[in-house]
Amino acid sequence: MTGGRPVTTWAAAAERAGAGLRDLTVRNLVRTGAGGTGLRVRLTNALGDRPVTFGRVYVGVPTSGPALVPGSNWTVTFGGRPEVTLAPGATALGDPLPGRVAPRQRLAVSLHLRGDGGVLTGRNRATAPPDDAAYRSLPGDHAADDGGAAYVEGVAVWHWLDALIVIAPEPVSAVAVLGDSITTGVGSETGHGWPDLFADRALLESWPLAVVNEGVSGGRVLAAGTGRHAEERLAAEVLAKPGIGAVILLAGVNDLGAGARAEPLVAAYRRMVERAHAAGVRVIGGTLPPFAGAEYHTPAGERAREAVNAFVRDGGVFDGLADFDAALRDPADPRRLLPRYDCGDHLHPSAAGHRAMAAALEPRVLLDAAGQRPGQGRRAAGSGRWMPRGR
Incomplete structure (x- = not known):
């Protein structure tokens, strides 16, 4: 480096x-x-x-x-x-x-x-x-x-x-995860959400990546909550920070639960990708995990989720795919989380589900999206522990 x-x-x-x-x-x-x-x-x-x-x-x-x-x-x-x-x-x-x-x-x-x-x-x-x-x-x-x-x-x-x-050695860059409570780690008994687990995996396998968690519990794409809506957060909380080469976008389930249709979500995704590209940042699209059985699941919301996921997979807009839906769904009923991946509310993944999400990310796609090439990061970024002397 x-x-x-x-x-x-x-x-x-x-x-x-x-x-x-x-x-x-x-x-x-x-x-x-x-x-x-x-x-x-x-x-x-x-x-x-x-x-x-x-x-x-x-x-x-x-x-x-x-x-x-x-x-x-x-x-x-x-x-x-x-x-x-x-x-x-x-x-x-x-x-x-x-x-x-x-x-x-x-x-x-x-x-x-x-x-x-x-x-x-x-x-x-x-x-x-x-x-x-x-x-x-x-x-x-x-x-x-x-x-x-x-x-x-x-x-x-x-x-x-x-x-x-920090000043990090080349070619290290950051990947920001823009999401909701699933991204903050809700459902994981240990408190380690999938972005933290993925960050540990990146270190273990010496990828030149920092994974930063921009999740907001209850966050939406189309409306504000305790924070700002996702389009505004992309600009203010991701693109405004240095060294971020890629974004993993996993947001929209709360919108569907509030009655949003697929079309406005898809339009917002397009705007967000366009804005990120204009800033030189690539976007990995995350498919929305199943949530049948959750309090706010409806047949209309399920149809919208399937349409949104079809766009994420095949719409030709994103720079890569993180297929969390495929990683978490029950093959016997794809509308639902696999039982062992369900924390019990039928919405948030369990600790095992968060591990499955971290394992589902393809490092080649992520490294390429962040502007790196696999193999460039075989030496870990930085060494030793920070221990300044004096005050």
Whole structure:
């Protein structure tokens, strides 16, 4: 591998994630995709209702729970200053940090919120097994703490954290997964959704890919929910982030459950692919998994799903295919999930179903779509663990 370029190594979709936080510190636990140098933290107030100020921001290496490896916590600056204020709708990119992060390395991003945070922009139903996705502290600034004693509440929400970016060696690039609750990992008993499992597979098999999860529980293509609709999210949460060479699009089941017809979904898919192509990003089409037996399944919704999947497979618009429908359906009744792949609600895959989805992705198609060639990534991106010295 030669050279390097900015690549998004972790990202999260923006949702309204509650309110009422004031003068405390949140510690977000995440895991990188690709390794690299010059780690940068990007914060967002995309859906906030007022300016938010962070007095200090730190990045460290977690051990268990909210505790950190002693000496690993490093202060983040923004234009050389430790404090940053984000207006409603704004993002802020931290200055590069020294050292190197490894692929699939766990990191803790701590934000000291000064004053009232208003409506929180975060990612609901976030997971970071075996620990909670984030911790909230007692009042005050605990961002620099190595210990976890001040962090008294574990929550499944990532707070104000938009992306982590590194300088990754060529030819590494990122693949973003744009989806709904199936993409966030709902149904998996361990909390490891199929994008996380696929990211582990990419590391194990030395593919030059970072897999970033842009799932929103309840998300739709044609309407907004706790976050933005998928077309808007593609622009604001995928194409606006560096180093993303491809998108896996798996969205539309919630639209069908709300009564959407196939034609508007297909038209939206066409617009999204066109917009991604204009930005130099390719799109892998994911077929919609079966959901007969789910609360909102109807015969009309089933007909629409079959029409949408026929378009994804044969419409000639997408740059590749991820046939999740074929991977998960029951051969005896293709409208339904195979029983062992059903978490019990007939909509979300079980842990075994998420594993089947991760296994169903064809690496050649994905690497080609991301602008790579199989075999280029036989050496893992980055090496060693990030452990900056000093503060």
